[in-house]
Amino acid sequence: MMDAVAPASDARPDLAAIAADASGERAVGRPSVYVYEAPVRICHWVNAFSIIVLMVTGYLIGTPLPTVAGEASDNFVMGYIRFAHFAAGQVLAVFFLTRILWAFVGNHHSRQIFYIPVHRKQFWNEVLHEIRWYAFLEREPKMHVGHNPLAQTAMVTGFTLFVAFMIVTGFALYSEGQGIDSWQHKLFGWVFAIWPNSQDVHTWHHLGMWALVVFVMVHIYAAIREDIMSRQSIISSMISGERQFRD
Amino acid sequence: MGAATETFYSVIRRQGITRRSFHKFCSLTATSLGLGPLAASRIANALETKPRVPVIWMHGLECTCCSESFIRSAHPLVKDAVLSMISLDYDDTIMAAAGHQAEAILEETRAKHKGQYILAVEGNPPLNEGGMFCIDGGKPFVEKLKMMAEDAMAIIAWGACASWGCVQAAKPNPTQATPIDKVITNKPIIKVPGCPPIAEVMTGVVTFIITFGKLPELDRQGRPKMFYSQRIHDKCYRRPHFDAGQFVEEWDDEAARKGYCLYKMGCKGPTTYNACSTVRWNGGVSFPIQSGHGCIGCSEDGFWDKGSFYDRLTNIKQFGIEKNADQIGMVAAGAVGAAVAAHAAVTAVKRLATKREDADHNS
Numbered sequence: 001m002m003d004a005v006a007p008a009s010d011a012r013p014d015l016a017a018i019a020a021d022a023s024g025e026r027a028v029g030r031p032s033v034y035v036y037e038a039p040v041r042i043c044h045w046v047n048a049f050s051i052i053v054l055m056v057t058g059y060l061i062g063t064p065l066p067t068v069a070g071e072a073s074d075n076f077v078m079g080y081i082r083f084a085h086f087a088a089g090q091v092l093a094v095f096f097l098t099r100i101l102w103a104f105v106g107n108h109h110s111r112q113i114f115y116i117p118v119h120r121k122q123f124w125n126e127v128l129h130e131i132r133w134y135a136f137l138e139r140e141p142k143m144h145v146g147h148n149p150l151a152q153t154a155m156v157t158g159f160t161l162f163v164a165f166m167i168v169t170g171f172a173l174y175s176e177g178q179g180i181d182s183w184q185h186k187l188f189g190w191v192f193a194i195w196p197n198s199q200d201v202h203t204w205h206h207l208g209m210w211a212l213v214v215f216v217m218v219h220i221y222a223a224i225r226e227d228i229m230s231r232q233s234i235i236s237s238m239i240s241g242e243r244q245f246r247d
Numbered sequence: 248m249g250a251a252t253e254t255f256y257s258v259i260r261r262q263g264i265t266r267r268s269f270h271k272f273c274s275l276t277a278t279s280l281g282l283g284p285l286a287a288s289r290i291a292n293a294l295e296t297k298p299r300v301p302v303i304w305m306h307g308l309e310c311t312c313c314s315e316s317f318i319r320s321a322h323p324l325v326k327d328a329v330l331s332m333i334s335l336d337y338d339d340t341i342m343a344a345a346g347h348q349a350e351a352i353l354e355e356t357r358a359k360h361k362g363q364y365i366l367a368v369e370g371n372p373p374l375n376e377g378g379m380f381c382i383d384g385g386k387p388f389v390e391k392l393k394m395m396a397e398d399a400m401a402i403i404a405w406g407a408c409a410s411w412g413c414v415q416a417a418k419p420n421p422t423q424a425t426p427i428d429k430v431i432t433n434k435p436i437i438k439v440p441g442c443p444p445i446a447e448v449m450t451g452v453v454t455f456i457i458t459f460g461k462l463p464e465l466d467r468q469g470r471p472k473m474f475y476s477q478r479i480h481d482k483c484y485r486r487p488h489f490d491a492g493q494f495v496e497e498w499d500d501e502a503a504r505k506g507y508c509l510y511k512m513g514c515k516g517p518t519t520y521n522a523c524s525t526v527r528w529n530g531g532v533s534f535p536i537q538s539g540h541g542c543i544g545c546s547e548d549g550f551w552d553k554g555s556f557y558d559r560l561t562n563i564k565q566f567g568i569e570k571n572a573d574q575i576g577m578v579a580a581g582a583v584g585a586a587v588a589a590h591a592a593v594t595a596v597k598r599l600a601t602k603r604e605d606a607d608h609n610s
Contacts, residue, residue, distance in 0.1 A: 067493050067496060072488050073491075076490055078492040079492075180467075196411075196547075197547045199518040202518065202561070203571075206573065210579055210580060217583050217584060221590070225591065
């Protein structure tokens with residue numbers, strides 16, 4: 001959040017002060033801020049890994065591999081694929097839940113992906129600035145300690161909401177196999193009140209997967225690009241937790 | 248039909264069983280159930296006084312496949328269900344009475360068995376044009392349905408028509424065919440979907456109500472749990488081939504001959520709740536998958552509007568052309584991928600240009 005830490009635009013004079021002289025020589029001590037706490041980083045990578053497993057296995061459930069030869073009792077291809085999907089799905093659910101809980105106890109950056117400060121004009125101005133930056137209309141990027149406002153908007157809508165949707169529909173579909181007396185059905189059976197035919201739930205679950213594929217593509221591209229273009233660490237920040245500013 | 252209320256005892260006597268045998272049966276039942284000495288006379292009393300449940304069976308927009316299925320029930324035989332268990336007071340398709348005589352039975356049952364009778368509805372009422380698309384006995388079926396539902400104990404919605412709407416409700420649904428639960432909202436409704444439902448499921452539901460004097464436990468969508476709580480897929484005898492990853496890829500391939508899983512051929516077993524894979528059809532002889540064809544999901548809501556019966560992934564029509572989720576997803580991912588690549592290229596060019604500019608500026 002920009003108001004808790006120095007707003008990006010205000011951060012620049014400070015950085016300039018500790019940065020080197022006008023000739024462009026680099027400062028000796030790079031300014032860095034601790035942004036992503038350990039649970040946030042662990043959740044990030046566990047979720048990332050789970051989502052990749054879920055996408056691959058999920059696709060193979062919808063479009064299975066070619067038929068295997070031999071007796072049915074000698075093979076368990078679809079069984080293993082489905083097991084991997086269900087296991088990864090439950091890992092994702094647990095770590096997503098952990099991530100939500102951490103938002104209550106962690107630093108303010110840990111809360112960023114769960115809300116959009118829609119009421120703040122400043123926020124939308126910053127979003128506009130970021131859009132102009134991506135549209136090559138701004139020459140200089142602004143620096144942000146956490147997510148930039150556009151990234152925050154993308155994280156909330158493209159990641160948090162979609163993953164929540166996938167977890168809910170995923171557990172609803174899983175409950176079909178577990179039976180209507182299972183806790184999964186008691187908790188998530190209401191999905192079938194919205195779509196009485198589970199064929200529709202399958203289709204939506206599928207579309208949700210592709211929405212996440214698109215998110216992952218944009219997410220990785222934006223991370224690499226900002227790492228280079230905005231002269232601040234993005235990728236290594238999710239490993240070390242620290243954001244370095246290279247100016 | 249429609250005469251004085253018939254008890255189980257009178258039916259038993261009518262079938263040629265003596266009063267002596269009747270009492271023997273009551274004693275034997277009480278003894279075999281381990282009940283006390285008084286139980287025999289109480290069982291006899293119940294059978295002598297308990298009236299058979301009157302059933303009114305009505306037909307709206309439908310194809311009568313539910314009736315066709317029902318009359319083929321093997322366990323129990325439909326004759327036992329119709330002649331001994333229930334008192335089928337009215338069924339315009341198979342009853343002997345016709346015309347005004349037949350219609351008079353409705354009024355009579357309504358007056359005499361107020362709140363006691365079961366209303367079994369096959370088909371559904373079309374609501375468009377004031378219900379004029381289905382005229383029954385000179386008036387719109389929807390009026391007849393509402394009239395008889397008013398004093399019914401409960402309603403059984405036979406088949407996909409009464410439960411979900413079925414093919415006559417397919418888009419754009421010109422007659423506005425509407426499932427029963429959207430028209431009658433103040434009575435308990437048991438949905439027995441299927442096109443048609445399995446005969447034994449139909450008689451099973453009736454038998455349950457008669458035997459226990461209450462409605463069966465229903466699931467979230469109003470279907471009896473005992474027949475509709477599991478998917479075809481869960482109890483399919485071809486399930487081991489699914490788990491093994493052995494699928495029919497073409498209708499005439501080796502896998503089809505070997506009886507592999509029909510998942511890739513668009514079998515709707517994994518999304519269809521029904522008892523076909525356990526109860527089966529025609530007295531347990533077979534069911535669609537056993538005959539080599541995938542399940543079409545006929546007991547599911549909207550099965551008629553979900554694209555081909557032979558597609559694994561459902562076509563989505565909202566995009567103008569028919570595409571499934573994977574095709575749409577790949578197009579979206581491809582477009583975003585291209586956009587990302589283009590953006591990256593522009594970024595690189597811009598960066599080089601800026602660097603040169605800076606270099607020129609600094610030199």
